[in-house]
Amino acid sequence: MKGYLGVDVGSVTTKLALLDENEQLIASIYLRTQGNPVNMVKQGLREIQKQISPEVEISGVATTGSGRYLAGVLVGADLVKNEITTHAVAAMQHISDVQTIFEIGGQDSKIIIIRDGVVIDFGMNSVCAAGTGSFLEHQAERLNVKIEDFGGHALRSENPARIAGRCTVFAESDMIHKQQLGYPLDDIIYGLCQSLIRNYLNNVALGKQIQPRLVFQGGVAFNKGIIRAFNEVFDSEVYVPPHNELMGAIGAAILVHEEMEIKQNHHKSNFKGFGVSDVEFKTSSFICKACPNLCEISQISGNGKVLARWGGRCDMWERVPES
Amino acid sequence: MRVGFPHFGNVYIPVKAMTRRLGAADGEVIIPPPITQRTLDLGVKYSPQEACLPYKLTLGSLIEACELGADTLIQARGTGICRLGYYAKGQEQMLQDLGYNAHFLTLDVSHNKFISIMRLIRDMSNNIPWREIIPAFFFGIGKLFALDKIEKVVQKVRAVEVEKGTASRIYREAINAVDEATESKEVKEITKEYIHKVIQVPKDPVADPLKVGIVGEIYVVIEPFANMDIEVELGKLGIEVERTMTLSRWIKYSLFLNYLGVDEWREVHKLAGPYIDHDIGGDGWESVGEKVLYAHEGFDGVIHLAPFTCMPEIVAENIMTSTKEDIPVLAVTCDEQQSKQGMLTHLEAFVDLIGFRRRKREHGRRV
Numbered sequence: 001m002k003g004y005l006g007v008d009v010g011s012v013t014t015k016l017a018l019l020d021e022n023e024q025l026i027a028s029i030y031l032r033t034q035g036n037p038v039n040m041v042k043q044g045l046r047e048i049q050k051q052i053s054p055e056v057e058i059s060g061v062a063t064t065g066s067g068r069y070l071a072g073v074l075v076g077a078d079l080v081k082n083e084i085t086t087h088a089v090a091a092m093q094h095i096s097d098v099q100t101i102f103e104i105g106g107q108d109s110k111i112i113i114i115r116d117g118v119v120i121d122f123g124m125n126s127v128c129a130a131g132t133g134s135f136l137e138h139q140a141e142r143l144n145v146k147i148e149d150f151g152g153h154a155l156r157s158e159n160p161a162r163i164a165g166r167c168t169v170f171a172e173s174d175m176i177h178k179q180q181l182g183y184p185l186d187d188i189i190y191g192l193c194q195s196l197i198r199n200y201l202n203n204v205a206l207g208k209q210i211q212p213r214l215v216f217q218g219g220v221a222f223n224k225g226i227i228r229a230f231n232e233v234f235d236s237e238v239y240v241p242p243h244n245e246l247m248g249a250i251g252a253a254i255l256v257h258e259e260m261e262i263k264q265n266h267h268k269s270n271f272k273g274f275g276v277s278d279v280e281f282k283t284s285s286f287i288c289k290a291c292p293n294l295c296e297i298s299q300i301s302g303n304g305k306v307l308a309r310w311g312g313r314c315d316m317w318e319r320v321p322e323s
Numbered sequence: 324m325r326v327g328f329p330h331f332g333n334v335y336i337p338v339k340a341m342t343r344r345l346g347a348a349d350g351e352v353i354i355p356p357p358i359t360q361r362t363l364d365l366g367v368k369y370s371p372q373e374a375c376l377p378y379k380l381t382l383g384s385l386i387e388a389c390e391l392g393a394d395t396l397i398q399a400r401g402t403g404i405c406r407l408g409y410y411a412k413g414q415e416q417m418l419q420d421l422g423y424n425a426h427f428l429t430l431d432v433s434h435n436k437f438i439s440i441m442r443l444i445r446d447m448s449n450n451i452p453w454r455e456i457i458p459a460f461f462f463g464i465g466k467l468f469a470l471d472k473i474e475k476v477v478q479k480v481r482a483v484e485v486e487k488g489t490a491s492r493i494y495r496e497a498i499n500a501v502d503e504a505t506e507s508k509e510v511k512e513i514t515k516e517y518i519h520k521v522i523q524v525p526k527d528p529v530a531d532p533l534k535v536g537i538v539g540e541i542y543v544v545i546e547p548f549a550n551m552d553i554e555v556e557l558g559k560l561g562i563e564v565e566r567t568m569t570l571s572r573w574i575k576y577s578l579f580l581n582y583l584g585v586d587e588w589r590e591v592h593k594l595a596g597p598y599i600d601h602d603i604g605g606d607g608w609e610s611v612g613e614k615v616l617y618a619h620e621g622f623d624g625v626i627h628l629a630p631f632t633c634m635p636e637i638v639a640e641n642i643m644t645s646t647k648e649d650i651p652v653l654a655v656t657c658d659e660q661q662s663k664q665g666m667l668t669h670l671e672a673f674v675d676l677i678g679f680r681r682r683k684r685e686h687g688r689r690v
Contacts, residue, residue, distance in 0.1 A: 081671075084668070084672035119672075119676045124672070
């Protein structure tokens with residue numbers, strides 16, 4: 001049996017999804033990146049291998065997410081795709097009438113506008129943490145609430161506290177202020193959810209033509225409080241697909257399936273095999289002093305051999321020494 | 324007098340050519356080092372935070388010229404354009420605060436540009452007679468025309484070359500060769516030679532590249548450092564790039580043909596007409612019109628480059644989203660906070676978007 005693997009390395013979590021020839025999910029794993037994408041990809045591969053029968057042959061592998069280039073080198077990707085495209089592809093495959101995708105992940109948030117099965121517009125916030133999952137996680141920690149229980153608290157709120165959400169710094173001081181005034185925990189938590197949505201809609205989604213069906217995916221879609229906040233803003237219900245957290249990885253797997261099969265690209269997959277998890281990878285960085293640009297170059301080596309380099313303004317370091 | 328000026332695309336090439344031709348002694352004209360991260364850091368450090376990227380980069384470049392001993396600096400001025408009108412005043416003040424007592428010579432870019440530029444050259448050249456200045460000037464700008472001509476071909480070849488980076492490498496060689504040339508005839512030969520070289524680059528025979536038009540504020544559109552080499556990056560993604568705005572075009576019209584009543588933007592302004600019918604400063608009006616133009620010409624997409632906080636382009640961006648011409652637009656904001664990785668993710672997604680769109684139109688499916 002043939003399998004197509006999608007690897008989504010985000011800043012907070014690492015997701016792997018394995019599809020069969022009919023693009024059905026046969027194995028998946030969801031891990032925390034913990035600032036160590038190399039180890040998480042290796043661990044993810046081990047977990048996937050455990051879940052499948054040895055007959056499954058990996059016929060294509062694609063990487064996505066902010067760690068896609070690194071992961072691509074690690075696993076031997078046939079395709080390296082940006083996370084906007086993979087999320088859109090997965091949603092369109094599963095929800096044929098989708099017109100708007102909200103995706104809120106750990107460190108970034110996106111909106112994708114689709115009409116007639118084609119992406120026509122997108123927005124992405126790649127640096128501001130105020131509209132993302134890590135913001136919620138950080139505040140949960142401060143309130144001493146487990147992030148998993150966040151949604152339950154939010155649903156119980158009747159008079160949500162109004163919390164400034166433009167910037168995490170202000171949100172935090174505002175939240176502490178409300179705490180000191182004695183606001184109930186439930187109301188503070190739901191207030192945070194509302195402020196996140198307000199920030200998201202005023203930022204990433206500003207000026208976008210949001211039309212149903214609305215699909216909400218990414219790790220934050222697990223949070224019932226955020227869904228409630230979304231539903232209060234829009235007339236139509238926000239739909240959270242099953243495997244919302246895996247959509248990036250699923251989209252990558254779908255795309256590599258198309259790449260390898262539908263296009264009749266009869267190349268053998270570059271997949272380095274599950275044995276990759278035993279290779280010693282090392283990442284390092286240095287400052288190139290060839291000109292006053294002083295670019296920071298990062299590199300990855302496996303078993304002592306440099307595999308790839310990134311980060312220069314020019315292409316001086318892009319070519320990896322052949323060996 | 325030791326004259327310095329800020330970098331802006333290939334502007335330094337005609338300046339160098341002209342001054343050499345007019346027999347300037349060593350050190351009379353100071354060409355600052357190419358724009359690098361250091362230039363940007365200097366500019367950012369000594370600019371108001373909300374100033375736009377072109378202000379910061381030109382200030383950084385002027386500081387680097389002063390470090391090499393420039394005592395007279397050239398900067399643009401004008402009325403009714405945008406913050407550019409205040410660049411010279413603000414930068415002069417800042418350089419004085421830094422202890423450089425440089426004198427500013429300004430070039431009026433809103434009225435009577437030809438007279439303004441000629442006067443500037445004469446002010447700098449110790450009253451060399453016009454009969455020497457004029458041919459030197461034409462020799463200088465001839466080099467710009469040559470380079471823009473080569474670059475047009477490079478923009479096409481980058482998209483389809485087999486080995487990525489080849490056309491850009493040849494273009495860099497061409498810049499050096501044109502820069503070194505001492506005669507107009509030589510410039511012509513070099514142009515022909517390098518265009519031939521670029522055309523000869525091995526290309527993917529079946530490639531049918533997507534076409535993207537670049538519009539926006541002139542400095543960030545023309546200066547590759549400011550837009551993080553967006554044209555080269557698009558080339559790597561297999562995209563053919565076209566842009567109307569070039570230095571040679573500006574010279575051709577602003578310094579000559581406008582005087583004969585030829586308005587290079589007439590068509591573009593007419594196309595923008597239903598949405599905006601007057602100048603909003605900077606290049607905002609043109610950006611809107613060019614978006615419509617590229618849609619009419621069947622391009623697959625438009626990339627709109629704007630410096631962060633650039634009012635004319637912000638207005639243009641918002642008008643563009645509501646024009647009826649159906650063409651995807653990617654707005655790219657250029658400033659010192661923008662990470663190249665973030666820009667590349669946006670570019671990749673945009674390229675997928677326009678690719679899906681074309682395939683859907685041509686074959687009715689995404690793949």
